[in-house]
Amino acid sequence: MDPAMTDRRLFTRKLDLARGTVDMSHGSGGKAMAQMVRELFAAAFANPLLDQGNDQAAFDAPAGRMVVTTDGFVVSPLFFPGGDIGSLAVHGTVNDVAMAGAVPLYLTAGFILEEGFPLADLKRLVDSMAHAAREAGVSIVTGDTKVVERGKGDGVFITTTGIGVVPPGVAPSGERARPGDAILVSGTMGDHGVAIMSTRENLSFETDIRSDSAALHGLVAGMVAAVPDVHVLRDPTRGGLATTLNEVAHQSGVGMLLREADIPLKAEVAAACELLGLDPLYVANEGKLIAICAAEDSARLLEAMRAHPLGAEAAVVGTVVEDSHRFVQMETRFGGKRIVDWLSGEQLPRIC
Amino acid sequence: MDPAMTDRRLFTRKLDLARGTVDMSHGSGGKAMAQMVRELFAAAFANPLLDQGNDQAAFDAPAGRMVVTTDGFVVSPLFFPGGDIGSLAVHGTVNDVAMAGAVPLYLTAGFILEEGFPLADLKRLVDSMAHAAREAGVSIVTGDTKVVERGKGDGVFITTTGIGVVPPGVAPSGERARPGDAILVSGTMGDHGVAIMSTRENLSFETDIRSDSAALHGLVAGMVAAVPDVHVLRDPTRGGLATTLNEVAHQSGVGMLLREADIPLKAEVAAACELLGLDPLYVANEGKLIAICAAEDSARLLEAMRAHPLGAEAAVVGTVVEDSHRFVQMETRFGGKRIVDWLSGEQLPRIC
Numbered sequence: 001m002d003p004a005m006t007d008r009r010l011f012t013r014k015l016d017l018a019r020g021t022v023d024m025s026h027g028s029g030g031k032a033m034a035q036m037v038r039e040l041f042a043a044a045f046a047n048p049l050l051d052q053g054n055d056q057a058a059f060d061a062p063a064g065r066m067v068v069t070t071d072g073f074v075v076s077p078l079f080f081p082g083g084d085i086g087s088l089a090v091h092g093t094v095n096d097v098a099m100a101g102a103v104p105l106y107l108t109a110g111f112i113l114e115e116g117f118p119l120a121d122l123k124r125l126v127d128s129m130a131h132a133a134r135e136a137g138v139s140i141v142t143g144d145t146k147v148v149e150r151g152k153g154d155g156v157f158i159t160t161t162g163i164g165v166v167p168p169g170v171a172p173s174g175e176r177a178r179p180g181d182a183i184l185v186s187g188t189m190g191d192h193g194v195a196i197m198s199t200r201e202n203l204s205f206e207t208d209i210r211s212d213s214a215a216l217h218g219l220v221a222g223m224v225a226a227v228p229d230v231h232v233l234r235d236p237t238r239g240g241l242a243t244t245l246n247e248v249a250h251q252s253g254v255g256m257l258l259r260e261a262d263i264p265l266k267a268e269v270a271a272a273c274e275l276l277g278l279d280p281l282y283v284a285n286e287g288k289l290i291a292i293c294a295a296e297d298s299a300r301l302l303e304a305m306r307a308h309p310l311g312a313e314a315a316v317v318g319t320v321v322e323d324s325h326r327f328v329q330m331e332t333r334f335g336g337k338r339i340v341d342w343l344s345g346e347q348l349p350r351i352c
Numbered sequence: 353m354d355p356a357m358t359d360r361r362l363f364t365r366k367l368d369l370a371r372g373t374v375d376m377s378h379g380s381g382g383k384a385m386a387q388m389v390r391e392l393f394a395a396a397f398a399n400p401l402l403d404q405g406n407d408q409a410a411f412d413a414p415a416g417r418m419v420v421t422t423d424g425f426v427v428s429p430l431f432f433p434g435g436d437i438g439s440l441a442v443h444g445t446v447n448d449v450a451m452a453g454a455v456p457l458y459l460t461a462g463f464i465l466e467e468g469f470p471l472a473d474l475k476r477l478v479d480s481m482a483h484a485a486r487e488a489g490v491s492i493v494t495g496d497t498k499v500v501e502r503g504k505g506d507g508v509f510i511t512t513t514g515i516g517v518v519p520p521g522v523a524p525s526g527e528r529a530r531p532g533d534a535i536l537v538s539g540t541m542g543d544h545g546v547a548i549m550s551t552r553e554n555l556s557f558e559t560d561i562r563s564d565s566a567a568l569h570g571l572v573a574g575m576v577a578a579v580p581d582v583h584v585l586r587d588p589t590r591g592g593l594a595t596t597l598n599e600v601a602h603q604s605g606v607g608m609l610l611r612e613a614d615i616p617l618k619a620e621v622a623a624a625c626e627l628l629g630l631d632p633l634y635v636a637n638e639g640k641l642i643a644i645c646a647a648e649d650s651a652r653l654l655e656a657m658r659a660h661p662l663g664a665e666a667a668v669v670g671t672v673v674e675d676s677h678r679f680v681q682m683e684t685r686f687g688g689k690r691i692v693d694w695l696s697g698e699q700l701p702r703i704c
Contacts, residue, residue, distance in 0.1 A: 027426075027702070029590020029636070030695030034599070053603055054526050055448045055586070056421035058518060063415035069408035070460035070513055072498040074379075096407045108422035110511040112464070144511075146424040148702065152506040159462040159496075159511035161422055166410060174406050234407070238381020247386070251405055284381070343382030350379075350500065 015039045020119040027113070027147030040123060041111075041143060044130040049106070049141035057141035059106065065166040069096035072159045076350040078125060080199045082192075082211030083286075085158055086129030091213045091286055092237065092352060093162040094136050098217035099233040099289065101172050101224045102164035107133060109143040109160050114153035125156065136215040138162070164217075169228045176231040177252035181320040182298035184291045186219060186305055187212070187313040188264040189241050193283035193348050194272045201276070209268055214287030219308040223291065226304035232292035235285065237352055239343045242281040244290060245328045246342045255323025258330040258340065262317045282343050284351045292320060367391045372471040379465070379499030392475060393463075393495060396482040401458070401493035409493035411458065417518040421448035424511045428702040430477060432551045434544075434563030435638075437510055438481030443565045443638055444589065444704060445514040446488050450569035451585040451641065453524050453576045454516035459485060461495040461512050466505035477508065488567040490514070516569075521580045528583040529604035533672040534650035536643045538571060538657055539564070539665040540616040541593050545635035545700050546624045553628070561620055566639030571660040575643065578656035584644035587637065589704055591695045594633040596642060597680045598694045607675020610682040610692065614669045634695050636703045644672060 015035055025032035042050060049057040073089040083091075090107065097104040109129070113122070133140050191212040198209055216235065223230060232252075236244040241263070245256050265280055273280045287310060293301050298316055305311030318330075328340045367387055377384035394402060401409040425441040435443075442459065449456040461481070465474070485492050543564040550561055568587065575582060584604075588596040593615070601608050617632055625632045639662065645653050650668055657663030670682075680692045 024701045025696075027590075028695060028700070029592075030595055030634075032696075033590075034694070052525065054452070056419045056452050056454075056514075058417055058419045058452055058454075058523075061413055061416065061418045064413065065410055066413045067408045067410045068458060068460055068513070068515060069494055070462045070511070071496045072462040072464050072511065074464060074498045074500050100406070100408050100410055102408075102410075106420060108420055108513055110422045110424040110462075110513075112424050112426060112509055112511075142421055144423045146426045146509075146702075148426050148506060148509075151503065154500060154504040157464055157498075157500075157509065159422070159424065159464075161420070161460055161462075161513035162408075163420060163515070171410075173404065173410075238379075238385075240381075243382055282382075342386070343380060344377075344384075348380070349376045350498075 015119065017119050017123050022113045022115055022117040022119065022147055024115055024147055027145060033145060037145060040126055044126045045140040047139040047141065049139060067097055067100040067102045067164050067166060068161065069093060070159065070161045071096060072157065073352060074157050074350050075352050077199055078155055080211055081195050081208055083213040084125050084128050085156060086125035087132040088213050088286060088352060089158040089160045090129055090132035090136060091215050093160040094138060094215040094217055095235045097162040097164035098220040099235055100166055101170035101220060101233060102166040104138045104162050104164040104217050106141045106163045107138050107160050109140050109158060111145045112153055112157040113145065113147045114155055115147055115150045117155050122156065167224060170224045172230050172233040174232055174248050174251035177248055177254050177292045177320045179254055179320050179322040180295050181231055181292050182295050182316050183256060183318040183320065184298065184302060184314060184316050185264065186289045186311045188266045188269065189285060190269045190273060190280035190283035191266065192286040193351050194269050196351055197276055197348060198272060209272060212285055212287035214310055216287065216289055216310060219310045222304045222308050223301060227293055227297045227301045230291055230293045230301065234290045236288060236290055237284050237286060240282040240284055242328065242340045243343045249326045249328055253326060255321045255326055256318055256328045257321050258318035260330050260332050262315050264313045264315050281340060284348065286352065367471065369471050369475050374465045374467055374469040374471065374499055376467055376499050379497060385497060389497060392478055396478045397492040399491040399493065401491060419449055419452040419454045419516050419518060420513065421445060422511065422513045423448060424509065425704060426509050426702050427704050429551055430507055432563055433547050433560060435565035436477050436480050437508060438477035439484040440565050440638060440704060441510040441512045442481055442484035442488060443567050445512040446490060446567040446569055447587045449514040449516035450572040451587055452518055453522035453572060453585060454518040456490045456514050456516040456569050458493045458515045459490050459512050461492050461510060463497045464505055464509040465497065465499045466507050467499055467502045469507050519576060522576045524582050524585040526584060526600050526603035529600055529606050529644045529672045531606055531672055531674040532647050533583055533644050534647050534668050535608060535670040535672065536650065536654060536666060536668050537616065538641045538663045540618045540621065541637060542621045542625060542632035542635035543618065544638040545703050546621050548703055549628055549700060550624060561624060564637055564639035566662055568639065568641055568662060571657065571662045574656045574660050575653060579645055579649045579653045582643055582645045582653065586642045588640060588642055589636050589638060592634040592636055594680065594692045595695045601678045601680055605678060607673045607678055608670055608680045609673050610670035612682050612684050614667050616665045616667050633692060636700065638704065
């Protein structure tokens with residue numbers, strides 16, 4: 001059997017990745033779709049599981065605790081300083097796996113493409129996705145492609161699912177924050193959201209503000225090695241630090257007290273937030289995490305975080321307190337105290 | 353701690369499921385999104401893993417072979433005779449898991465909603481999804497919601513991922529068809545695609561044609577119990593029987609010979625196809641499967657299929673043959689022979 005011969009029969013011309021566009025036939029299940037899957041997706045993501053070529057990927061798993069997570073990505077614009085929807089879809093899902101203290105193993109990817117979308121742009125973001133997955137050491141093992149008519153989508157939407165394994169003894173969860181616990185963040189807040197907003201508003205600042213989009217499982221591996229009993233891990237994406245801490249306070253039935261002066265914030269992000277009328281506490285991050293642990297573990301955890309490049313600017317930013325109202329409060333730079341509520345309404349639509 | 357009190361603080365008014373619509377704040381990550389997730393999605397899908405309330409679901413898995421699969425659903429219209437996008441998203445993904453011979457365990461669901469979509473319709477399809485999952489015995493354990501602006505989506509897109517476990521000794525795969533093998537189908541072809549097309553074209557026939565959308569893992573469990581060494585299982589969705597068999601022929605490096613007279617087809621579907629200018633061999637199915645097994649196993653497999661309500665009309669429809677061109681051919685009703693090629697171009701856009 002000569003596969004090349006069969007390929008010639010199937011696809012008389014190569015996909016035009018320079019000037020072609022997505023058309024409805026690429027979602028039909030027929031020859032055009034098979035060609036796009038082969039020449040674009042399978043070529044970029046190549047790995048033994050994906051190459052099985054079935055509608056599902058089969059793998060051998062050891063006994064133990066596993067996690068699964070799903071995220072849709074509709075970020076606009078598709079390309080932004082520091083990343084694109086492809087790398088973001090990998091990082092975001094790797095991070096949701098990592099926030100269980102888990103080691104990510106496999107990703108799946110579902111694409112919803114709009115008719116007319118340039119294949120060159122699709123290839124660029126698929127290559128970026130493949131690169132991000134390789135860097136993170138995870139394989140994209142199965143996927144799906146659908147096409148909707150012009151005006152029924154917006155270029156590309158990606159939904160990624162991640163599967164990972166949790167090391168024994170590690171069980172961070174949103175309901176495990178206890179009064180007295182320390183609250184840590186891994187670095188500066190608000191970079192991703194501000195990078196997106198300044199691209200959208202066509203603003204340029206003296207310093208380029210780039211998304212912090214990054215895969216955090218390496219950082220987490222170091223953290224759980226140092227403090228296996230870390231109580232909570234969360235990535236403050238949509239809604240930012242403020243909303244994520246309110247969620248945890250709600251789940252755990254506790255209050256929180258933050259110290260504004262201790263929350264890491266880039267000067268240019270602070271300035272951009274002022275210009276854009278945004279509160280950096282509510283702005284999305286895509287390469288940062290929040291950790292909550294027992295007070296006596298906090299120095300060890302902070303040290304482990306700072307030992308990793310993605311945690312170099314980690315800081316202890318507050319304390320979990322008893323509070324039947326489950327309020328998140330903050331001591332301001334001026335010595336006052338204010339309630340940091342959930343995000344109400346929409347601050348930044350389509351930020352991820 | 354009184355959760356009810358906290359809930360009152362969070363959500364002063366209930367989501368208006370009768371007259372409300374999706375707005376951008378439902379995708380913001382803030383309070384409105386938390387409310388929608390709680391009152392709509394979590395209420396419908398309730399199960400212990402989802403109720404963990406984290407960004408990922410953690411579960412204990414035994415050692416063994418697992419499968420994962422992902423599918424996006426963009427079917428138009430959202431509601432059709434015999435189902436809707438919600439039940440379809442469950443059935444389609446359960447079936448992709450089942451086609452590995454596996455027992456589906458968990459689903460995840462990512463929603464991309466268009467601003468302005470009626471919450472009443474969303475509730476209807478989420479309830480249908482929950483119902484389909486309960487019937488199939490699988491839990492929707494984690495999910496995600498995004499909202500795009502009016503005109504940047506089309507009501508609702510759903511991406512579901514399924515995880516399952518494969519019984520020892522079972523390993524159907526697209527490259528395992530061998531010359532001499534028997535080709536079976538579990539029932540009539542083309543019902544789903546014709547149901548969608550007649551809804552779209554606003555056609556009514558004397559007999560109502562309903563989608564065959566159904567979860568096939570129960571049928572598969574009986575099949576692999578009878579014939580653990582079934583070589584190939586595939587569900588002929590987009591592109592229909594013809595395209596799916598071409599894919600398998602291509603993967604296995606074989607040809608196939610079908611007998612038209614043996615392929616089950618409802619008379620009303622045949623009539624509708626003629627009216628709509630469709631070839632039923634290329635029309636999508638959402639509750640049917642193709643099985644390929646050794647000739648000596650085919651009687652046993654057929655018996656097991658017919659013993660299940662979803663396989664009552666199962667039939668042997670052809671034979672795998674040696675063919676270096678990997679052609680799928682068919683003996684027509686009139687005694688001739690024709691090549692059944694891959695679907696070219698788009699026959700039925702957004703059929704699933």
